[in-house]
Structure formats: C-alpha cells, structure tokens
Amino acid sequence: MSLQNVLRTLKTVKRTPARLYQEFTELISTPPKPLDATTITLLSNLNPNSLRFILSDPKFRTSKCLLFFNFLLKNQSLISFKIDLHAHLTILCRLLQTRKFDDAEEILRYVSVDENNRYPFHVIASAVEICCLEPRVRAKLFNSMLKVYSDCENWDRVLETFDHMRSNGIRIDERTCTVHLVTLIRCDEVQKGLGFLYRLRESGTEVSVYSLTVVVDGLCRSGEIRRSRELVEEMVRRGTKPNIITFNTMVDACAKRWNFVELDRVLLLMEKEGVALDIKTYQFLIDGFTSAGKVEEAERLVGEMHDKGLKVNTHLYNLIISGYSRLGSVDSAISSFCTMDERSVVPNADTYWALIRGLCRAGETGLAMKYVLEMQSKGFELDSVILNSLIDGLHNKEMIYEALELQLLMEQIVLNADSSAWKKKVNGSLKSNQPDQAEEPKEAVEK
Known part of the structure; x- marks a missing residue:
C-alpha cells in the first residue's frame, strides 16, 4: 500500500487502525533519504485529531507510538500543525502505563523545562485533567513531574506540584519525595529539605525512615547535630521509627566533632528506642574517642565488642595502639598489642608502625628494634x-x-x-x- 493511500485513510479511517498504524511505522522506520516531494506532501495531510488517535489507541504498541511521535518531532516542518501539549501528554500517559519512566521523564522535561517548549505548571495541570482520566496514571504523571522539577533544581515548581497534588487528592509517592530530599541535601539546601519534610508530614503522607535519615544526614553535615536529634525525637512521637543508619549518622557526626555531651544523648535515645549498636557504631565511637585522647574508653568499647561476639578488625586496635603511643603510654600500647594476639586479631604493618613510633618517641629504641625485627620476620616491608x-x-x-x-x-x-x-x-x-x-x-x- 502506498504512503498516499495510508495518509488518506487518516481522514476516512476506512482501514483498521492497527493496519493503518503498522504501515505508518514501517514507513517511518525506513524513511526515504532525502524525503521526496510526494512524501512531504502526503505528510502535510496529517492533522492533530489523527495524531492523537494514533497515540492513544491501545491496539498500537507503545514503542511504535513513541517511534512515530519522535519522528514527527524531528520533522515538524513536514506537517501542517505544531504538535501541541495534548499530544505530548497523550504519549506521556502511554509511557507511564507501560512503566517506561525514563522516556516519560524526557518528554516531561521537554514540555516543562526546556526553554523553547516550556509550558507553565498550571497549563500542564489543566491539560492533564483532560488528557489523563485514569487516577493511577495521573498520580504517576504528577510524581514524575515533581521529580523532573527536582532534578532541574526548580524548587518552587516542586512545591507548586506538591501542593497541587495535595489539594486535589492525588496520591503522593513518598519514594519520589525521598529522592527530592536527597537532591536538596546534595545541593546544600538543608533548610529547604527540613521544610519539605514537614510539608510531607503535614500532607498526611507517611514519612519513611529513609526520608528522615536523609534530612538527619544533612543537618549533621552542616553541624546541626542537636537539631537532628530533636527532629528524630519529634518524628518518633509521630510514628516514624529511626533505624541503625539514622543513629549511626548522628553518632558519627558527634564523634568526629568530639561533641560527647550530645553523643551521650544520642546513645540514650538509641537505647530508649531499642536499637542496638552495630559494628559501624562501635567504629565511629572508637575512632572519635581515640582521636580525642579518650583511649581507655575506646579500649573498653573494643572489649565490649568481643563480649558481644562482634568482629573486631585490626584497624580498631591500630587506633588504640596509635592513641596510646601519642599519649606516651607505651606500656598500654604494648598491652593492647599483646591482647590482639590473645584474641586472634592479626596485626598488620600499620599496627607495628604505630607501636614502633610510640616506642621511639618514648626513647625505648631497644624495644622498637625488637618489633622491627619481628615485623621483618613476618614479611612486612620496612619503609623510610x-x-x-x-x-x-x-x-x-x-x-x-x-x-x-x-x-x-x-x-x-x-x-x-x-x-x-x-x-x-x-x-x-x-x-x-x-x-x-x-x-x-x-x-x-x-x-
């Protein structure tokens, strides 16, 4: 069947839609190069109604609809009309129905962000009411729009989209909101992230521990550790239970800044919520205590790890031995070194270096030489x-x-x-x- 006959059937629709569309896609898959005059003339007979008919008919495969649509976008000079917002939203809904989210977001970006094709949010929202009647797909569309605005760091449009969804009873996807929070924190917009978390909570959407932890991390990174703890306490009262990652985020921040007063409060809250310390928690605590000179406290925590059956790696002992060496407590450093052997923790080159350095500083060069020879006998390389x-x-x-x-x-x-x-x-x-x-x-x- 010729292209001319195919185009003529768009107005009469005498042939079946599936056959009509199949012939169109076959032509578009292998268009003449260059397009001849006959093809250009025939394409000019396409109209907006025919286009929407092709894009929306469920008998046509979504991939073929997208192929046809992209062809027309690249060759808009060959048709007698400008592809409007309704056509974009029609193919967009098809893509969302078939879970082709990347393609859907690309089209959303084209109509809502791209400078040459930008539509204001209220125009898009009004058109969605006409083009997308299925609530589930409509919710996906607005959540995708929120994500696109977030990716482009258009914070005002994110809030406009969120408020529209809330006001019109459109389901808000909490995971999409978590992704937005991650974007805000990555862009150092911590206060905006905190504000959005409250907005999410006030909308009636259940706030997940993941969203809470993202904001806690942002607050801790900006030095607002006390505020992060208060936020966790507040969210606990509202039903969001923090997990070990939430607490480790705060513990790490306290330990690195030697904020031991706030650290005690975090650990107390952790105990109250029934969240047990894991290996990461102990690592953060031991690192913080040794760097602050609280080596005995760090050593106590290592012993606690052994008692709980947690794996204690060589690095933690290295921190303790190095801490004692800095303080000039070489006897304690040697004692920790011996404890490693008793507990079957194998020393490495860094372990020996920490001990030897402490002995040299204390003037115990004879002992230092003993450990140098031991280090050499175990095959560790001696450096300058x-x-x-x-x-x-x-x-x-x-x-x-x-x-x-x-x-x-x-x-x-x-x-x-x-x-x-x-x-x-x-x-x-x-x-x-x-x-x-x-x-x-x-x-x-x-x-």
Missing part, C-alpha cells in the same frame, strides 16, 4: 618513615654508633631506600659528639 624514626630515636639518646649500625643493616634490608638523610644525620652526630673519631667510620658511612 619507620627507619627515620628509629634513627631519630637512637640519635636523641646519643647512640651514634648504634644508629650507624642500624643504617648499614637497613641499607641491606631496604635496598631502594634513600639513606642520604640518615648519612647526613649520623655524620653530623659523629663530628659533633666524637670529633677525634669522626674520620674513622667515614668509609663505612659512605659505603
């Missing part, structure tokens, strides 16, 4: 940082020849290490402390 710390420790105790001996030993162990700094320091010490013998080890130093 550890070696320099040992050299510094020996130098500070005026153990110059021991430092020289260590240098020669370490040059054999770490062949690629840059020992120029060690040589300079040892040579300087030899000359300043024992000038009469300064020339004697020179060849060995420069070997």
